[in-house]
Amino acid sequence: MLRQYELVERVLDYDPDADEAMLNRAYVYTVQKHGTQTRASGDPYFSHPVEVAGLMTDLKLDQETIVTALLHDTVEDTLATIDDIETNFGGEVARLVDGVTKLSKIEQMPENERAAENLRKFLLAMSEDIRVLLVKLGDRLHNMRTLHFIKKPEKRRRIARETMDIYAPLAERVGMYEYMREMQLLAFEQIEPEAYATITNRLKQIREEDGGQVDAIALDMKHALAEAGMQVEVSGREKHPYSIWRKMAERHVSFDQVTDIMAFRVICDDVADCYRALGVLHTTWQFLPGKFKDYISTPKTNGYRSLHTSLIYGKSMRVEVQIRTREMHRTNEFGLAAHWAYKQGDRPDGAVGWLRDLIEIIDTSQDAEELLEHTRMAIYQDRIFAFTPKGALFQLPKGSTAVDFAFAVHTDLGAQTVGAKINGRHMPLRTQLNNGDVVEILKGKNAEPQMSWLGFVVTGKARAAIRRAVRQKERDEVADIGQKLYDEITTRLPGKVGKKALREALKRLEMDDAEDLYYAIGSAKIKDREVMEALIPGSTDGMAEEDDEWLRNGKSLSIRGLTPGVGYTLADCCHPVPGDRIVGLRKEGEAVEVHAIDCHQLATGIDNDWLDLSWGRRSRGAVGRLRVTLYDRPGTLAEMAGIFAKNVVNVTSLDQTQLDHPFTTYEVDLEVQDLAHLSRILSALRASDAVAQAERA
Missing domain, CATH: 1.10.3210.10 (Hypothetical protein af1432)
Known part of the structure; x- marks a missing residue:
């Protein structure tokens, strides 16, 4: 200590x-x-x-x-x-x-x-x-x-x-x-204690058997560079055990098949000498094509600068070589800390580029799992370099696409992307970029991120921004439905609702703006009765019991054929509504399940007691489920919402189940009075130009 x-x-x-x-x-x-x-x-x-x-x-x-x-x-x-x-x-x-x-x-x-x-x-x-x-x-x-x-x-x-x-x-x-x-x-x-022990023991064995081979190779390199008139420092070492293990795992090879376990470092006086040294080494020993990387002209995001190459020493031994100046070496080992000026006022900005991206990811991630996914993407991956047409350089993870590049340039550019030119040629947005590509992003004023992009983007920043935009679009669509339903709710009030009444209602409901209210209505998070009471307090006091029941939960049901006091549930598989022929499945210790007579799930209940049931005379109000396929174009969802509003129906659930351009399929749960009510809604949907198909689910 x-x-x-x-x-x-x-x-x-x-x-x-x-x-x-x-x-x-x-x-x-x-x-x-x-x-x-x-x-x-x-x-x-x-x-x-x-x-x-x-x-x-x-x-x-x-x-x-x-x-x-x-x-x-x-x-x-x-x-x-x-x-x-x-x-x-x-x-x-x-x-x-x-x-x-x-x-x-x-x-x-x-x-x-x-x-x-x-x-x-x-x-x-x-x-x-x-x-x-x-x-x-x-x-x-x-x-x-x-x-x-x-x-x-x-x-x-x-x-x-x-x-x-x-x-x-x-x-x-x-x-x-x-x-x-x-x-x-x-x-x-x-x-990985076993892998650690195996690799360290093999490295120890190699050290004992090679007779100082690492030092000998370093000395040969130093002599070759000295003959070219260069005074440099050359040092060699075995590769990091974890690095060796990772290569074994990535390449699916054994330790003996990892050929490049030795690495050498050449420290030069200046940048010019770095490139001279590279030339000497490449003319003295054969270098491996595709293994040369120039991080001096294009540094890594963290400031790392060095020349990397791989040589074949002797007949078949592969060795890695890093060439850098002394200043680069200190920066490479200690990064931002090496730049820290403890006296001068030029301390580095903590929010470097990659960190700014991570801060943006924090703001756009919805939950813990998303945050971990996106930040780990931003922290981990190896990098490639791509350029804008004006020559601005951007570093991205390997496997990045044109969409990743667009979001790296600016979030707004990514959101407006409609196409891309890579090295002057129109290419699909999912095209993976290579080192040195010049990427031109084509944008449209009314363009917006697509859910399908999540299938090929790799950067955390792009994924976070796309998910946020898709969530916002879904929220806007639900709010559009909610606004139609709000207009229908206000027609049942005893007086006209103006801006003042809406402002007071938002205060009573503890909501920030009308958009929040529309979204709550559209997503069935608030009941009609609550909205009416918030807009005009006391407006539902004198309402008939039957109407009050309909507003509260959409149900006023009785079922014949059940023993008085026996509990029942309406089956989620077929969503029966008054007017459907129904039967009951009785299971020991459970409530009776009420199914429509043509429900396919009845086949699974053959060993249970079947009850012949029918609706009570005044039964009305149950949740029916529809599967509606809309054309994927602006306004179709709002048109469906208008049909629901005209038919005085509450939407209790709306789920997008499939996006297959140019169609979008939704499953919609509706509080309807009876089968006739549901049939009228289906007929109206099928007659609409916005709807490709509509059926009971």
């Missing part, structure tokens, strides 16, 4: 103007507050925040970040409060500690709640100050280093899986590859 003076000296080495007194106070504060608390390893608990602070000094971060690292667990695990932190260390440190504390609290939530909330809070906190993420990544890295001290294997695996799913990808997305690799290795050991 770092001692107090060692930690302070580390900070002063790269920032001589740092507030030494504040650093000392923070060290003493965390030691005092954590007191006799211990970790699973048996070490004093304060050793953890001190080690996290040490990790932050390796990144040469500012004094506020170092102090935050020292204090990051005090509010969560001791009696200290955010107000105490602000009083002793200032508002900036208090804000950072509060951000890290909120993230830590989420980890203690039940797993089904935690995963989505973790991402949501994480991304929002990062958007305000990226230092919150840097401290949290340091916190998670040190916890992973001591994970083996936790006794319960299921807890170790849970923490390791969370690290692999969330923290390692986030470290990669901000360019902190050193953190990413170590987190992956430590998590891999817990999640």
